[in-house]
Amino acid sequence: MSIKNEMKLEFLSRSQNEAFARVAVAAFAAQLDPTLEEIADIKTAVSEAVTNAIIHGYDNPNEIVQIITRISDNSVMIEVIDRGKGIEDIELARQPLYTSKPELERSGMGFTVMETFMDEVEVISAPGQGTKVRMVKHINHDVQETERD
Numbered sequence: 001m002s003i004k005n006e007m008k009l010e011f012l013s014r015s016q017n018e019a020f021a022r023v024a025v026a027a028f029a030a031q032l033d034p035t036l037e038e039i040a041d042i043k044t045a046v047s048e049a050v051t052n053a054i055i056h057g058y059d060n061p062n063e064i065v066q067i068i069t070r071i072s073d074n075s076v077m078i079e080v081i082d083r084g085k086g087i088e089d090i091e092l093a094r095q096p097l098y099t100s101k102p103e104l105e106r107s108g109m110g111f112t113v114m115e116t117f118m119d120e121v122e123v124i125s126a127p128g129q130g131t132k133v134r135m136v137k138h139i140n141h142d143v144q145e146t147e148r149d
Contacts, residue, residue: 005031005071013054013063013082021050021067028069042076042137043119045067048110049080049133057084057131075119075138078109081132087125094123 007028011017015145029042046067066081087093094111100128115121120136 002075003070003141004073007067007069009067009069009126009143010064013065013084014061014062015051016056017045017065018050021056021065022046025067025069025076027077029071029137029139032071032074034061034139038137038139042078045114045117045135045137046078046080047122049078049135050111051067052110052133053080053082053084053131056087057082076139077139078135079132080135081130083130086127086129087123087131088127090123090125 003054006026007024009021009024011021025046026043029039034042038088049068054061056099057065059064063084066079068079068081070077094115095145096109111121111123114133114135117137118135119138120134122134122136123131125131
């Protein structure tokens with residue numbers, strides 16, 4: 001993957017920053033000229049990843065969530081990183097309806113949503129060291145050109 005552009009963003013682990021992160025990544029990805037549906041997919045996946053970092057990664061709203069977004073020829077790669085609790089069992093956490101915080105009435109669909117809207121999702125985590133969620137969305141310009149004709 002030949003990187004054409006890169007953005008790094010850090011913010012406090014507060015729920016009100018989720019909307020900011022979603023819009024910032026979508027605005028950065030816009031340089032690939034994605035469809036409205038592709039932008040919506042990116043925004044939804046970023047929302048889920050950031051919410052997971054805030055809700056499950058930390059107990060303190062003054063910790064840091066980092067997002068690194070890279071643009072290549074026809075793809076956007078997004079990493080959402082926390083240095084929090086980490087995930088003990090990644091496979092279990094990726095199961096639909098699983099949540100480590102049922103007392104917060106979480107749906108347990110975060111990873112499922114990310115996998116639905118992105119072309120690739122990788123989760124790297126270690127207990128006590130944090131979690132990195134790496135997502136890739138391929139922007140299909142051939143479809144866009146066909147639709148315009």
